[in-house]
Amino acid sequence: MNNACMLLFVLIVVGVARTCNGRGLVKNFYKMTCPLAEKTVRDITWSRVATNSALGAKLLRVHYHDCFVMGCDASLLLDTVGTVQSEKEAGPNLLLSGFDVIDDIKTQLEKDCPGVVSCADIVALAARDSVSFRKRPLWDVLTGRRDGKVSLASNINGNLPSPFSDFATLQQLFAKKNLNVNDLVALSGAHTIGKAHCGTFSKRLFNFTANGDADPSLDTRYANFLRTKCPNPSDPATTVEMDPRSSLSFDSHYYQALTQKQGLFQSDAALLTNIGSARLARQLQNGNAFMVQFAKSMLKMGAIEVLTGNAGEIRKKCRVVNP
Numbered sequence: 052m053n054n055a056c057m058l059l060f061v062l063i064v065v066g067v068a069r070t071c072n073g074r075g076l077v078k079n080f081y082k083m084t085c086p087l088a089e090k091t092v093r094d095i096t097w098s099r100v101a102t103n104s105a106l107g108a109k110l111l112r113v114h115y116h117d118c119f120v121m122g123c124d125a126s127l128l129l130d131t132v133g134t135v136q137s138e139k140e141a142g143p144n145l146l147l148s149g150f151d152v153i154d155d156i157k158t159q160l161e162k163d164c165p166g167v168v169s170c171a172d173i174v175a176l177a178a179r180d181s182v183s184f185r186k187r188p189l190w191d192v193l194t195g196r197r198d199g200k201v202s203l204a205s206n207i208n209g210n211l212p213s214p215f216s217d218f219a220t221l222q223q224l225f226a227k228k229n230l231n232v233n234d235l236v237a238l239s240g241a242h243t244i245g246k247a248h249c250g251t252f253s254k255r256l257f258n259f260t261a262n263g264d265a266d267p268s269l270d271t272r273y274a275n276f277l278r279t280k281c282p283n284p285s286d287p288a289t290t291v292e293m294d295p296r297s298s299l300s301f302d303s304h305y306y307q308a309l310t311q312k313q314g315l316f317q318s319d320a321a322l323l324t325n326i327g328s329a330r331l332a333r334q335l336q337n338g339n340a341f342m343v344q345f346a347k348s349m350l351k352m353g354a355i356e357v358l359t360g361n362a363g364e365i366r367k368k369c370r371v372v373n374p
């Protein structure tokens with residue numbers, strides 16, 4: 052190879068390495084095939100967030116629940132067909148919402164560029180755009196995902212951590228997705244926005260130790276406050292803000308609360324039970340440090356077991372596989 056060829060080869064390799072993440076996702080995948088796709092996702096998402104500020108939390112959680120079960124392939128969006136329940140019907144997914152926003156975006160994109168933009172990419176972009184409402188994007192989203200054809204409620208088991216998980220379980224479930232402890236701590240920071248139902252943490256408030264006490268890893272004053280919010284632990288409807296100071300603002304308050312023993316779930320508190328993750332939680336109290344690590348971890352989460360190339364399909368409707 053002469054020098055000019057060598058230089059060209061190096062430039063191509065560097066260029067490819069910059070835009071790919073090794074699994075076939077790239078920046079602006081639809082540049083040639085549907086140039087306005089990302090703008091369309093953002094415009095529709097923002098118009099919906101403008102009238103529903105809770106949507107950012109909803110769509111971010113949808114993206115996480117999609118990626119952790121069968122990878123980021125929009126399998127979560129599929130409706131049950133026949134008697135075998137789809138992922139959506141599994142217990143931890145019953146309270147998810149925001150699917151109608153994905154449908155609206157898909158309908159528009161099918162008009163603009165039929166059969167081109169995957170539901171899985173729409174989910175990833177809409178999660179980012181809803182949280183970055185009227186701001187510059189808070190993290191980069193690579194695209195090029197394709198949609199899966201299988202969705203089974205039973206696949207939730209052993210994939211999605213529960214709010215009662217201890218550190219070892221969280222670490223193991225994240226490791227299964229190639230996510231390390233830094234990713235676990237940073238992604239848990241998503242709990243800086245949104246709400247939780249009393250049933251997901253009320254065990255910690257009442258008779259946790261069998262002496263009638265609250266969970267000793269929970270700040271006493273915060274536990275008392277939560278008891279006033281959730282007087283009836285079996286009430287399935289009541290919710291509380293996960294970051295009572297700023298549940299609509301994507302900031303590092305989660306870590307400030309966490310390090311003061313005010314993380315809402317046992318799985319949040321568990322992050323303080325490991326020396327390394329507790330140290331990182333203290334570091335991520337710094338807003339910039341949090342956003343840098345969160346953005347890195349979201350790139351990894353958004354690439355879990357993605358379908359690219361000729362795998363899967365581009366669904367015409369996000370709720371059903373193509374005929």
Ligand code: HEM
Binds near residue numbers: 146246
């Ligand atoms: C570490 C393991 C995790 C556990 C055990 C967990 C568990 C939960 C639970 C139980 C809720 C409350 C749901 C409800 O009552 O409606 C919740 C809410 C939420 N989670 Fe997580 N989660 C985890 C990680 C994540 C990750 C990685 C993300 C995103 C990157 C995320 C984003 C959210 C958001 C935004 C909400 C608020 C949803 C809303 O307001 O409707 N969570 N999570």
